[in-house]
Amino acid sequence: THGHAINWPIPQGNQATDLPTYPFQHQRYWINPTSNSRTNLSGAGLSATGHPLLSAAVELAGTDTHLFTGRLSLQSHPWLADHAVAGTVLLPGTGFLELALQAGHHVGCGTVEELTLEAPLILPERGGVDVQLNVGAPDDSGRRELNLHSRAQDADSDEPWTRHATGTLASAQQPLGPDAGLSAWPPAGAEPVEVEGYYDRLAEQGYGYGPAFHGLRAAWRRGDEVFAEVSLPEEESAAAADYGIHPALMDAALHALGLGVLPAAGEGRARLPFSWSGVTLHAAGAAALRVRVGPLGDAEDTVSITVADPAGAPVATAESLVVRAVVTAQLEAAGSCVHDSLFRVDWVTPPTGSSSVEARRWAVLGPDPLKVGQSLEETGATVFAADDLDSVAMLDTVPDVVVVPYAPQPAGADKLAARVHEVLYGVLELVRGWLADKRFADSRLVLLTRDAVVTSPED
Structure with a gap:
């Protein structure tokens, strides 16, 4: 079956033997797909797309909506491992485009009118990512909305899907412009550009191609x-x-x-x-x-x-x-295993209005732009002002509650991310110091802020 020459040495003295007069008796051990086989997409009511990235398609009855599904992994698509940014393997932006083009071809839309990438699709080292691409019903002009989501292959059923891209498919193809063809090559007046060592230079910038x-x-x-x-x-x-x-x-x-x-x-x-x-x-x-x-x-x-x-x-x-x-540090953080931990973010709004303060001893750490100390003193609490945790721990009696106020500071759009990182790293260092100091074992640490906007995953 592989084209190898066969060499069967025949010792001297052996004689040819007549073959049987009946056909060779054999038994097949191959798995033949059947209509009720789980490996057969048609048996599950799906249609095979024949595309390497999208395995199956189904039209939702009565809606003219189409759903395409697939599974991506570095084991089934090893070439994807060659696309990394800051050490994080991502589905390339051209991969999203190919998925949209194939979905459009399937529903008779020749043009990806718009495709906006909202979040990177990070491919894990082990296991896969399930992909769902939903194409809506056409409007009066023949346009269809497109949404692409993914979720880890082994995710629980209640695990939310991440939306990576949205867009619009158009039924009519864009007409070819006068320069759509590139028959004159190289173009007249174009000067050669050196590309030797180009990928080495990209690697220094964080592109791991x-x-x-x-x-x-x-x-x-x-x-x-x-x-x-x-x-x-x-x-x-x-x-x-x-x-x-x-x-x-x-x-x-x-x-x-x-x-x-x-x-x-x-x-x-x-x-x-x-x-x-x-x-x-x-x-x-x-x-x-x-x-x-x-x-x-x-x-x-x-x-x-x-x-x-x-x-x-x-x-x-x-x-x-x-x-x-994009900030490559954000990709590194997104590609880490932190997102698989048991920690969840929850924003709890405290009740408004004044109430009695149970703790008798309070400390306010650092600057107090929110005037926390003044508000506490008005309730009759004893409040200490301190510059750092060591100053709090050196008090004769360690306070029951230590409050650290964080007031929002104006920052331009270009500096907002840097400011967020600066504050969060400062908070992380503070919490680590608190947990490592046994003197605060019976105290509570409160991080207080205001005017913070928390968006849900759906936003």
Whole structure:
């Protein structure tokens, strides 16, 4: 069965033996799918999509709504392990686009009109992630809403799903523009760009691209535009025919953005796809591409993309792609196992109005912008002001309650994340010191704040 030559040495003195006159008797041990087999999607009332990332599809009766399901893991899709940012393996933004394109093809929508990525889909080292892609019924213009959720493969039934992307599918394809084809190659007036060592430079910026995503072969620049040749490695090129456009190939096309189209994200940040608009797939199964990317208007984070096959025939066009810089530390935290712990966040609103204070001895730690000490004294409580925990512990009698006020401080949008990290790390250090000091074993620590906005997972 594998084309090996067979060599059966025959010792001297042996003679040929006649074969039996009846057929060989044999018994099959293969598992044959049946209509009631659990391994057969049709037996479960589902349709097989034939796509590597989406396994099954079902139309919800009476609604013209379609549900697509799949399971992603590094074991079933090992090439995904080659896409990591800050050491965290993510489904590439082009993977979300491929899922949307395939869902649109299934329901007769040729264009992904809008696709906004809300949260990264992190792939665990072990186990898989279940994916559900819901496509709504068409409106009067033929548009369908799209929502993509995921949940850990082994999650309990009451575990919430995470929404990663929302968008709109359009029934009509976007018309090809005059420059949709890239037959003249390299384009006139374009100057070569050195790509040797490019992936080493990306690795220094936190992009952990493996061999499957090392697709950039050559590049040219003409003004603000960058042209590139990308292709899948030999190990992945055979699978390209199973995709509309292989996510690793399309992701390699986006690597041209770092060759002068967009400014660098800055230290501790990485640029990731955020929102696609007007994406149409004109030909499927490509293993190599010619690429054109260029800025769109005056926006420094928005580009248009055109990709063609090696002959210059159109493969896909994207009217616009918006990329956003993310803090890589947030990806590292999201990829840790902390989210699997038993801790949950709950926001409890205390009753309003004045009430008696049970504890007789109180301490207010640090600055008191919320005037906690004054409010407590008005109730008749004994209140001590202290600069740090050591000062509190040195009192003759350790207070029953130690209050640490945190008042919101104005911060611009660009500094808000840094301010949040600064405060939270300070709180973490404070709590660790409190728990490690036996002198506070009979006391209670209260962290007091106000005007905080807590959003639910649904928001």
